[in-house]
Amino acid sequence: MAAYTGAIIYTACRKTFTCDNGLEAELLACREGVELALHRTQLPFVVVELDCAEAVMMTKSPMQNRLKYTALVQDIKGMIAESMREIVSAHISHSHNKVAHGLAAYGRCAPRIAVWFGPGTNEIGWGSAIHRQQQPYQSAYSMATVLLDGSNPAVVRVRQLIDGTESSDGWTRCWEEGLTPWDLGEPTPAVVELVKSGTLPGGGGTTATVLVPGCGGGYDAVALSGAGRFVVGLDVCDAAIQKARQRWSSISPDGNFIAFVNADFFTWEPPKPFHLIFDYTFFCAIDPSLRSAWARRMYDLLRPDGELITLMYLVEGQESGPPFNATVLDYEEVLNPLGFVIVSIEDNGVAVEARKGMEKMARWKKMAN
Known part of the structure; x- marks a missing residue:
């Protein structure tokens, strides 16, 4: 066992x-x-x-x-x-x-x-x-x-714990019970490829700031940090943040490259807006009624020339969530009115096996609204 x-x-x-x-x-x-x-x-x-x-x-x-x-x-x-x-x-x-x-x-x-x-x-x-x-x-x-839908008993249990839009207590219960089926236990392969691509902001004597909302165990936040990037991993669940801090304290003990913050994405106010925000399984985890608010927060938290990267988990046919049903159109409907424009969108060719064909990587530019 x-x-x-x-x-x-x-x-x-x-x-x-x-x-x-x-x-x-x-x-x-x-x-x-x-x-x-x-x-x-x-x-x-x-x-x-x-x-x-x-x-x-x-x-x-x-x-x-x-x-x-x-x-x-x-x-x-x-x-x-x-x-x-x-x-x-x-x-x-x-x-x-x-x-x-x-x-x-x-x-x-x-x-x-x-x-x-x-x-x-x-x-x-x-x-x-x-x-x-x-x-x-x-x-x-x-x-x-790894498969995040209603056929997964772990997802069924997560849905029982997270009921309604005020669900911070439910997420805490998930982490306390070790019930985190979305957590790969390692950086998302697509994030590793992004870092290797050399297309992310930062480097060359400049430092870019990056936000990872719903960071969970912090694997993606750590993978994105360094090389001219300071990353903030944000999560509403204190248990997740404590685990992330404990796991990664030796990576940047003086906080030069990464910080983990326990706060609500929808109300948290950072000192300055970010150059880049990375979202994976955060959009589909929140109640659909909050998606317009999600888009507005993305807009407010980014610099005028900032970039939003969404690794979309496009699950369909779910009667409830999380994860909730999501399509590319769902993203466009809340982001386009605020002035976000897709610069590129492609299938995630390095998705983990059970999610292949269900994910797309989109890079959005914040334009003048």
Whole structure:
């Protein structure tokens, strides 16, 4: 079992002596996983990953379509109902379940029940392989949560916590619970490419100021800093800002290149306007009723010759959010009336796998209004 950050909480295996087929084995493993999660953690939100779609359906369906496994399925549902926690099952591909298969192989050759805190002991011999498998956005769970829509159990939980336009408490709960499916755990690849392109302001003896609203863990803010750029990472969630400060304090301990500020984007007043603002998954995270206010703040926070870069996550078909449905037209409708003009727009060719084809990078110039 791993936290969303990739940290391994415990590793376990059990040899099953009576099992008729793969479906029964998967349901037995599900019951064991739920029981361990309830007894050994206080996590309020748990995703149980299964590579058997039928097992996932049985744990979610109210129908008793397999009489042979009724008692087993009822055990699972009963534990979940009594736990008063958010526990959901999710289907993942067979290829993403290598760690579980490795533990199963160990259980077959060493007929015992074993639970280790962390990735295991030297008895397994491949604890480091588990650790590598469970790093953020390399594990099966991480890969599942990269997709930010209603099919993702983590997104469903985020939507439960963030209800309405006054949602700062909800975002704080997300960070406190480690429920941040939007967080790649590393700089966004498109940001890395932007820095390499040499087209960003700053350098050559001049210093440009950059704002990253909704900066979260600060990866993109740090990637944009330096080389003639001073970056402010802004977030309404104090827990996110504290994590960012702790993680990156050694990068710029004297504050020469970066600062993290806990404030509301819609009310915060910086000393001076910025040369550049970078927005990624911030526009689609706020309630659509706030988009006009978002555009006005972008205008007010930029210098007269400033630039806005929006890495657009163009999700559609969502009944609620975040992320809320977004199109290029949605951006244009609120930015164009203020005098913003698109200088360039292109598909994000370096998007993470689950977001490919859903993102566009647009660069906007602030013109006289």
